[in-house]
Structures are given as structure tokens and as C-alpha cells.
Amino acid sequence: MSELVSRAVGRFAPSPTGPLHAGSMVAALASWLDARARNGRWLVRIEDTDLPRCDAAHGRMILQQLRACGLESDGEIVWQSARTDLYQGALDQLASAGKAFACACTRQEIAKHWHVTGRQWGRHQEIPYPGTCRTGLHGREARAMRFLTQGTGTIRWVDRRLGSQSQCVEEVVGDVVLKRADGLWAYQLAVVVDDAAQGITHVVRGEDLADNTARQILIQQALGLTTPQYLHTPVVRSANGEKLSKQTGAPAVDVSDPVRALHEAGRHLGLRPDHSQVSDQLSAWVKAWASQWVTSAAD
Template sequence: MRACCSDLAMQTPLKAYRGRFAPSPTGPLHDGSLVAALASWLDARAHGGAWLVRIEDVDGPRCAPGTAEVILGQLAALGLQPDEPPVWQSRRGDLYQAALDRLIASGQAYGCACTRAEIAAAYERTIGPRPKHGELVYPGTCRQGTQGRSARAWRLRVQGRIDWQDRRLGAQSQDLGAEVGDFVLKRADGLWAYQLAVVVDDAAQGITDIVRGEDLADNTPRQIALQRALGLPKPRYLHTPLVLAADGHKLSKQNGAAALDLSDPVARLREAAQRLGLHPEPQSGITVADLLARLASRWAHAGGWPAA
């Protein structure tokens, strides 16, 4: 039986701390992703809560076979063991469909027949020159219907400004209508959009606190809009500093970041901890478990963000 999102809202109120690390299996973990993983683990431990791992493989064509298992092995080598069995987004399509059905029934989601080229052309006609960087704001072409054309994708109606508080970045705000526009929930290729999947999964798993890299902060207003539309709890947010490559750009799988060298897990954890402002003292012979315990104690003593 499909679970509807109103059921999820009743089943998963924000109570005891539950955090998660949610990697996409497009490549092994690297130095940047370890910082996010460690921060989320430490925050859960400092709050006496549970830490979960979710494999975000909803974009199947970009996910390499076997990479999820590699990531889970890397986490295990670093002592970062989830408190519950990992879940895979690719196995949760019924939950996402139930959420989309509810949004369609309430009039908050609609079908869109536009191609990328049509969206770009409409943007230039109604808003101005296409930006070289940043969002290509959807101009709302299909808001009142597809004019007899078949829907290729499904979008959420958005309006107004979303204000939210980040535990590290402070007060944040985004005008969704002006800066993003109605965003995609289900893509033209039939794949589920990241925004819908992550919101549904966070609610289904009872996630109370999201600790992740700062590059994902821009997604937060869209996710809050979806939480409101579906009547789901809003987690607390903490976005950690990015690890930069030598050229000053974010270290990522897309720009060829090297997989973690796990020949010395303690050294890797120390490096990640330093990037989080913890600065553990060197100590020969310390085990992974002992180092993690000390780091969790420091994180708790610092009130949840050591570098603040």
C-alpha cells in the first residue's frame, strides 16, 4: 500500500534527533564529501541521536554500478557506521508517486510540455537575456495548461519568499518565484527530481537535522516549499564549508576529485576535522573509534558548530 504524505507527516514528527548522510553514487567519496559525512555523524552523536545513510541514486544514468557499495565500504573503514540499514532512492518510487499525486490533486503541481529550448526562448522573451550562470527561471508557460500538448514533466507552483535559518550561515532568504520559478518534480525522461525525492525521504525517515555541504544550501528554499505543500515537518539545517580544489573551485566528482586514500583512516579523519574547526591534537597510536569519540565530545562542547 502506498503511503501518502499526510500519513508521513503524522508518523514522523520532529522529536529525537535523526540525521543522515545522503551521497549520490556517481563516484567514490573524496575529501569534500568526507567533511560533510563527518559533520553529519558528529552532530548526530553530539545530540545523542541516530545517524542514517541514504543512497541518492534517483538519477540512475549518472550512477555507476557498484559505487554505492564502495561508498558504504569507505564509510565503514572510517568508523562511520549507520544506525539503521541504508536505503536506496531507486527503490522508493511509490512514495514519490504518492507525493506527486497528492500535489496534483490539490492543484499545487501541474504538467509541463516545454522543452529546454522553449523555456530558454520564453525566458528571453519575458524576462531578458539568458544568464551565463545561475538559474534559468521557468517563466510559467504551462501554469494555465499545456494547450493540448502532452505533459513532459511535472512542476510545483511556487510564489513568494522563503526565509529560513541555517545554524552556520545564519538568516537566509530566497524569492522562489523570481529566482527559481516553478520547479520540476518529475523530469521529462521519467526520472524523479532530486527535490521531491529528498523531501519525501527525509519525512519518511523522520529526519530532524540536515547537515550537508554549503553547495546544497541553495536547494533548501525549494525543499521548504515542498515540505509546506505536503504538510511535512521542516528539519533544522547546517551547511558546512566547502573543500576547494587547487583552482579555487569546489572539490567534486564532476571535476575529477580523487577518491579518498584510506591507507590511514585516522589521518583522513583528522584532516576533515580540521576543516570543520575541530583541530584535534596529534596523538600516536589513537584508534579510529577513540578519535571519533573525542571529536564528538568537542563538537558537543562547541554547541554544534565548532567554527562558529
Template sequence: MTAYRGRFAPSPTGPLHAGSLVAALASWLDARAHGGRWLVRMEDVDTPRCIPGADTTILAQLAACHLLPDEPPQWQSKRGALYQAALGRLVRTRKAYPCACSRKDIEDALAAQGRPRVRGQEAPYPGTCRSGLHGRPARAWRLRVPEGVVRWTDRRLGPQQQDVATEVGDFVLRRADGLWAYQLAVVVDDADEGITHVVRGEDLADNTPRQLVLQRALGLGAPAYLHTPLVLAADGEKLSKQNGAMPLDLRDPLAAMNAAAAVLGLPGQATSLPDALAAWVRHWPFLQSPGD
């Protein structure tokens, strides 16, 4: 049986907040409950959004909460050669192709097909460049998504499915600005680091089918997925850095961790933080998948 390897992969666009601490704690507890290893990866591939020094702050926040990685942290910004090699494999096997479309081109094409963009939703790619660029310069690279429904079982949410070809279309692997797309980076990183279990926030659940499609295209195995409950802001939206989430107040780390544990359905602990973590490992409910 493959040894458990999990990870927490924050974006250094600011300090951790209450929502990101829930994901960090859940991934750490799942690793410890399975007797596995826990890694930290800085997802800084979207460099314009990253804040200098935020990665150092995040690592210090994790340390204050006694969430220490078992191996040195990794930074996506240093792993471009791996992403280039993966894209090269996809191009050679004709599973990836160049795209000349701007965002407006995609919206115009969808409108011409009678599929106007829904506000707040990502527009599915209509396949304009699948048959070639027709003299236009390439802007991005896309994965050629096969037809068919992708099915998987989330360890908390249960059976899931999505028709990626219809609902998303051929998604971007390398962006028009030259930056690597999140989907390619995370799939390559998880495979390279031998990640067997991914524990992350429920807002990322809809990324899973795209990552499964890409894993299959690259001939990679898929980790087991568990998506945790979200911490909501006062307006009912997901708490995030984009909507002004406050950085964690770690003057009392145990209080912050008790709040995160409560979101995960774990009992509060009035003891020391190491004792609280040990108790939560014992109470961790996700040692089996739904239906096992």
C-alpha cells in the first residue's frame, strides 16, 4: 500500500485567514490520522497576485499553530521546467494545442452559438482553435478535453460528476501572459511530490474533474480528494482575501485553532495546543471514504 502523503498549498497573496486555517488544519489532521507525511507548497505561479513576504508570513503562522511540514516547503515559481516538460508531452501526443482567442473572442463565439455567458461563471471554451490558428498568432495553450462525464467520489461530499468537455471545454495550460495555469501546475506538483491525498476547501471541488482529466492525459495516478466546509463571511460569501478577510489573530493560537476545529465538527479543547492537536487526530472522522 502506498504511504500517505498530503499537502497544504496556500497562495501567498496575503496572510492566512480563518478559512485557510481550516484547510491547513484539516490537511494536517488527515495526514497525522493516517500516519502519513504532510507537505507545504506555495502556489505562487500567479506571480502578479502574490505579495512579497507573504510566504514567510504564512510559514510563521503555521509554525505558531504547531503545523510544521515534514519536508522543506516548495515554491511553484521554481518549478517551471517541470511544467514545461509536461506541456511538451501533451503537445507531442496531440493532447494540447495553441490557442489564439482572447476573452472577447470566446464570448463572441459563444454568443454566435446562442450560448451567452452567464454572469459570475467562467465561459466554456467553444473549441475555436481546435482545428488550427488559421494564421492568427498563438496566445495560450489548451488541453484537448475528451468527451464524456468525469466521475469521482469525494471523501466528504460523496459521488460527484461533471461533463468537463461541455461545461468547461478545452481549458488553459499556459496563459496568454506566459504564466503557467493553476490546473497544470497543481497536477504536475502533486505527481512530482507523490501526493496520495488532497484535502482542501470545498470551493476548489469543481477543479477536481479538470485535474482528473489532465492526470489521465499525462498518464498519472489520481490522489484521493476531500473537500472541507467553508468559513463564510457575514454576507454569506466564502471568506477570502479577495473579500477582505482579516489575517489570523494568533495572539492566542489555541483559540484560533479551536475555531477552525469547530468548522470541521471537532470538539473544542481547553488544554495546550499540542494536546488539542493530539485529541483532534483521535477524533478525525475521515478515515474511510463514503460507502466504505
């Protein structure tokens, strides 16, 4: 029984803004191998809180692409759009503990705050929230709900591939949005709530998401949740150096030849098939890689 309780649980959590592309395939394979190497469970979660950008048809297509490659969730597929009650419960918990507050600020007002102080921010730089509404709305209308980062200091964690990491969220990001002005749940809250609800012990995801880790650790701590271990996989770039993403028009993974699709993802992770086991059989590739993963990445 205790063995069951302590079993590792990994997950793959794509946003259904398009079909699975080569970049997301790498994260899917890495998280799956990591769970397999630990004799753990691997769960799939569709992160569709950003309803205007997401499409259930893309979600179903991603699941079908994964299935074609032999990557099947060991539990029920979770769709975040159906879990509003859980996120509301977490928000209520944070608000009643004084760790979440209503914010009336528009993007322009936040930018104006820094403009007045003379601090400059690059066009693509995140403008930190200056804490304007921490003392109340003063008659303004609530738009979003934010997480109070005041006094939280520098968050440190160890990424299994990137090593020691640190970020002062209060300075770099400011008070993190938990519920957006358009009423949608923010990614940061939904991820934290679901990782805990699903008992995730090992998060393996693309390096483009590494920057979110400190925010998520802060929210986990405020909710009294355990922090999982993190491993961020190398980002896949196109021939011209651009990160592969739906926004840059990355093509869908061709799963008509699943062994090839997995081989390409595995090569990106530095995995080489054991030549004594070379075969067209999917199971043989995966077996060889899972044993390599144990010695290379698993700790």
C-alpha cells in the first residue's frame, strides 16, 4: 500500500490551441519516459482555461496523436475548462488568508505607474505589477484577482536539467494574476491546483515554461501544497532559430509513422536507440530509451 502512495506521477499538459507539433512532442515523450523510468503513472491534462484561444477539437486531435504514438494517459483525461469550482475554491482560500486581492488596474495604468517613476521596460518585457490595489480599490471597480507577493523574497529551486534557479517574483513579476479581468482563470493558478489535485510528483515540461516555476512555488506554498520536482526540456527551434510554437506556424507532428515521430523527439532529448535493439517496433525503441533515461536524467 505504501508503495502505491509513494509512486511517482508525471503529466503532460498541452494547451489545445493547435495540434501537437515537434516541440510539444518532445515534452510529451520526456514526461512519459520520466514516469515510465520511475515505474510511475503518466497523466494527460488539457489546459484549456484560455477559452478564446483553445478549441476542444484540437484537444481531441492531440489525444489522438499521442495515442497513435503509444502515449496513453494512465488515468482519466482532465480538461481544465471543467474544473472552475476547484480554482474558485483555491482562490477563496487565498483571499480569506489575505493572500489574494481584487485589482482594478488596466494594463495602461500599470505602464503609466512606471513611466511616472522614470523606469523603462522593453516592448516585450513583462511589466511588474506595482502593488497599487494592495490597500484596497478606493472606489474603483474590481477587474482581476491577484496573488500578494509582498515580502515573499527570492524563491530558489533546483531544476533537474538547468540546475539551481532563483527568482524574486515580487520584483520581476509583481502580484501574479489568479483570475483575469475577462473572468477567465489564469494559467498559474490552474496549474498549481491541478498538479496538486492529480498528485503530480515530477513535472517535466518545455524550457519556455521554466520562468513560471517560482510563481507556481509561491502559490503552492500559500495553499499549503507540496512542490513537485521540475525538469525543463530543451526548446525545439526551427531551421531559422525560432522557437517552434503554434504562433510561429509549427506543423502538426505526422503520426502516420509513429516510430519516426518518436525517434525525432528522442533525438532532441539526446537519446540514442541501443543498436542491438534497433527495430521498427515502437515498444523496442521505447524500452531502450526508458533505460537510457534512468541513467541520464532520472535522479
